[in-house]
Amino acid sequence: MKLENRLPAEGTNASQEHPLKEFAWLAGGAIAVVVALVMVVSYCAQWIAPRIPFKYELELARGIELAPTPSSENARAVQAELQALADRLVARMELPRGMSVRIGYHESGVVNAFATLGGQAVFYRGLLGKLESEDALAAVMAHELAHIKHRHPAAALGRGVAVGLMLSVVSAQLGRTVGGNVLSQAGMMTLLTFNRDQERQADEEALRVIAAEYGHVGGALELFEAFMRLPPAGAFADKSIPEFLRTHPVTAARLQAARDWASENGKALDGPRRALPQAIAAAATRKPKRPAQTERPAQAEAPCANRAPCAIARRNADRLRTAAIAADARLRDPRWKDRRAAKRLQRPLE
């Protein structure tokens, strides 16, 4: 018998392929699948959520008191005036039956206003300070009320819950890797705001309402011009970021769209402006007690508008992750391994 040890063959037991090739295929595929799933799920959820009766949304919003009654006398007066303006605008909006609107007011320097669940819209003192006429305030207000009318907050919440659930499953699948977290967070970032179509819809509705109320769209133009003067704040206020990456259409584009809308519909671009109501004007000129917070992008709505869905989604993701870790620990339990070892030892020795 001739005995010989030859050198092992290369490339049969282990692939000679470049590892980055496999990585590119898998990572590209995973991202594509997640994006596609997010789009499908969010589209379905967005379609369903606004069709759920408003009274259920009110029930849900009861737990989220975003517009508390202000403590100070001045702030209460401001809130009352904001509410009165909202009621005037709502009269021109044909809200769905059973829907009511409640305006909240915060005395902080944040330049922001947002619409949220249960027909609530919240305004910050910082925003009032940037406006010079009631027309401009009405433009913001009508924009937020249009979000409420079209059930955008409900759609965003539905989308947030659905997508959050889906992403938590994905990240549990990928194991407790940082990569899994990154994937799920990439999905989360799409949930923070209303999407661009919803913003355009709200803009258009707002234009219609203020044109009917004031006879011209000067308030909207003033508002957008005021936004363009704002210093960029936050990562997303950068002018260099193209429109498709931002939730709010770039202000210049909104301004142009407003002008186009006015010319198409034969509305005047400008006309007599009304002064801000008394308490609001006083609040706008008052010095802030605390320095203005700058952590939010200074836009009509910041990505803080819908934080509830994120919180829920994150909770779900955490729960699933905990379950996955527990299951994993059971599998790795040494006692379980010992049983296998004992079984092996019981086999007859060869």
Next chain:
Amino acid sequence: MGQFLDLALFLLLLATGYVVGRVIEQRHYASIRLRERRYRDVLAFPMRFTPDSVTPQQAFLVYGTVVVSADYFKTFVAGLRNLIGGRFRAYETLLERARREAVLRLKENARAKGARLVVCVRFETTSISSGWAPAIEVLAYGTALVPLSADVRSMAPAAAASTRNHAFELSRSLPGTA
């Protein structure tokens, strides 16, 4: 902001895992190939019994064991691979390196004891997962044979390596064969 930091950290870990892991892997392969040529004079076989021509021998256990771990990049790619199934290319190289390394260490141990023939070679693989990156131990063990009557030192590795043809007829080269 936290999300960007997370993403940056993830990409950094991925890049580090890939670059360092690949350098280590290629160096390891180079070393494996070199030592495989160097140890060709020690024969290792999986057969259970000694060849008929082999005279009574002194037999003892030799083994080679090695523990390797996957890097961050391999683990991430494998995690994605887990979703769709298929060849775990990332882990195949890892296991192949471990097996070849274990055999080399077995041969090294055998040669150190003067044996040039190891029979009944077996492999065992155990996963030692500490944390989320899989680590494995590969053990190769076998029965090393040294002729009873032979002077062990006459089988010095240098002499064996100098024979041009590494294959040898057992009947001729092993002393005391029929």
